[in-house]
Amino acid sequence: MADAERQPLVRKRSKRPAFRLLRKQERAYRPSTWDVVILAAVAAFGILAWQISASFVRRHDDPRRRSYPGEKITWTSCGTLVDHQLECTNLTVPMDHFNSSNNGPDNSLHFTIPLIRLRGKNATDNINILLNPGGPGGSGAEFIWRWGAQLNTIIGENYHLLTFDPRGVNGSVPRANCYPTEEIRRELSVVRNKKIVEDSGELWAWAGNFVQACADNMGVHGAYINTPQTAADMNSILDAIGQDDMYYWGFSYGTLLGQTYATLFPERSKRVIIDGVVNQFSWYNNIFDDEDLTDTDNVFDGFVDECIKAGKEDCALAELASSKEQLREKLITSIDQLRDDPIGVYVNTSIHGVLDYWAVWYDGVFPAMYKPANWRTLADNLAALLKGNATAAFMAYSREGPWVSLFDANTVIMTNDGVSGPKNWPVSGRQELVKQVIDFYNSSTSRLFNTALSHEGHFEKQAWKIPRTHNYVPTKGVKTAHPLLVLTTTYDPICPLVSAKSANDAFVDSKIVEVKGYGHCSLAVPSLCINKHVRAFLDEGKLPDDYTQCEGDGNPYFGKSDDEKKGLVNLQSSSWTEEEKRIHLAQVELARDLWFKPRWQG
Structure with missing residues (x-):
């Protein structure tokens, strides 16, 4: 692979996953066709969730309003999901939980947070499991509408599934938004950012304007859109529903939120599951975070290895090489040639354009590392490309889809949480910052995807004008009300096993359960073994005695039977x-869902 000087500053954003959800960069987003269906679904779900969260607070005389003993809030029925009742409400929380003097006269400065709950049919104890889908910037409302039925099947009927749009996100008020209107966003958010050296001048100038716009547009609230404040919001949610103990399952960035909550409020952390773990020490303390990509190259190698094992009848790429080493080199070399020689693709008078390296590698290959159940499609597209037919790859990875704004929660939360601003990034100018970034990329643990880390928005972080208002510091030796359950895959492309081990070290008596396989978060690999550990933990507080590995069920990669091609085991036998x-x-449906995507894919 070429040195970082030839690598792109790729279109950015989103953590986590996964599972680091609803992420949106501040620049104009040009989704590929891979995204078109997903973005359309996101738009539909997001609009529905937004409409619900914006409307139910106005229904003061709605006959569907309901309340429950011990709760301090009133809910409104907001539909059903596979014969389960959904109910919604809004909760007002202080702008600053940790210093009330910042909340203005009569505590007039606050956030309004939408809540949505799927009621379990046998939840006789009225225990609510709080969920966070990731991001940062993931919408809980969308999460429930999209995945609630499957998660209910996995967890069981003994619990209500409760989630929320975190402060600054989706239906919360005010939102993290750096532009006053969507029209202005489309006009002002475009910047060239593929080549770090060649495009750095424009990006440097653009970043200065962008961070000033963020500060001006959000006003005083902007400084309080961060993870520690959201963790405190979760206590407000518990208090509102009359629940003393935190039951929680967080994915990807949701693991950062879970770790932050468990550190700040260990006495209430009774059942905390973190799945696809972010290293909180790097997130809060480091300018650069290289640990994210520790296993990304291993996942790509797994894609190549599983393809060769499957053979050409089940993996279209296998006929192009006789060994995994040969196929790996052929893919890397062929795609790299698209840097200087992109391919023009003409379908008809309405559909034509250019397929380049960045589209294939970062909008095609890298996202597929999150969800190996979709590797067969990736292999089909790449095989056709290497044989000279670029149409399928162009339609999947380069086509512009519907423009969808997910606002700027991902950028604002990440940058407010971590080390940002000129005081923490002292550079004499653009060239010095470029050198820092290039040196970082060249030292990355990933040689293939090192510039995927540009989704962290280094230029914006360096120029950031909003002050850091939290003083949260991750610590080790945290003893919670009950030890944490830590879930991971063997090879996660963005939240690696080593990060799960960092959480295991930080929280006393916590235990890791690893599902053997590739992909982002445990839900990337269907496994009844994992499910049994989750249920035992939630129902009884039971943890394995030591580090535990689970096998996956079926073949989620390149299965030969019709069932295996869908990621299923033979249920008949x-x-x-x-x-x-x-x-x-339910696990297979989640494993195939492209919910967990790289940050820049929203």
Whole structure:
């Protein structure tokens, strides 16, 4: 692979996953066709969730309003999801939980946070499991509408599933938004950012304007859109529903939120699951975070290895090489040639354009590392490309889809949380910053995807004008009300196993359960073993005695049978119970869903 000087500052954003969700960069987003269907679904779900969160607070005389003993809030029925009741409400929380003097006269400065709950049919104890889908910037409302049915099947009917749009996100008020209107966003958010050296002048100038616009547009609230404040919001949610103990399952960035909550409020952390773990020490303390990509190259190697094992009948790329080493080199070399020689693709008078390296590598290959159940499609597209037919790859990775704004929560939260601003990034000018970034990329643990780290927005972080208002510092030796359950895959492309081990070291008596396989968060690999550990933990507080590994079920990569091609085991011949079959089907649906995507893909 070429040195970092030839690498792109790729279109950025989103952590985590996964599972680091609803992420949106501040620049004009040009989604590929891979994104078109997803973005359309995101738009539909997001609009629905936004409309719900914006409307139910106005229904003061709605006959569907309901309340429950012990709760301090009133809910409004907001639909059903696979014969389960959904109910919604809004909660007002202080702008600053940690210093009330910042909240203005009569505590007039606050955030309004939408809550949505899927009621479990047998939740006799009225225990709510709080969920966070990731991001930062992931919408809980969208999460429930999209995944609530599957998660209910996996967790069981003994719990209500409760989630929320965090402060600054989606239906919360005010939102993290650096532009006053969507029209202005489209006009002002465009910047060239593929080549770090060649495009750095424009990016440097643009970043200065962007960070000033963020500060001006959000006003005083902007400084309080951060993870520690959101963790405190979760206590406000517990208090509102009359629940003393935190039951929580967080994915990707949601693991950072979970770790932050457990450190700030260990006495209430009774059942905390973190899945696809972010290293909180790097997130809060480091200018650069290289640990994210520790296993990304290993996941790509797994894609190549599984393809060769499957053979040409099940992986289209396998006929182009006789070994995994040969196929790996062929893919890297062929795609790299698109840097200087992109391909013009003409479909018809309405559909034509250019397929370049950045589209294939960062909008095609890298996102597929999150969800190996979709590797077969990636292999088909790449095989056609290497044979001279670029149409499928162009349609999947380069086509402009509907323009969808997810606002700027991802940028604002990440930058407010971490080390940002000229005082923390002292450079004499653009060239010095470029040298820092290039040196960082060249020292990355990933040689193939090192510039994926540009999704962290280094130019914006360096120029950031909003002051850091939290003083949260991650610590080790945290003893919680009950030890944490830490879930991970063996090879996660963005939240690696080593980060799960950092959380395991930080929280006393916490235990890791690793599902053997590739992908982002445990839900990337269907596994009844993982499910049994989750249920035992939630129901009984039971943790394994030591580090535990789980096998996956079925072949989520390049299966040969019709069932395996869908990621399924042969349910006809299995000895599983009917409930276990339903759980497996739900896990497979989640494993194939492209919810967890790189930050820059929203």
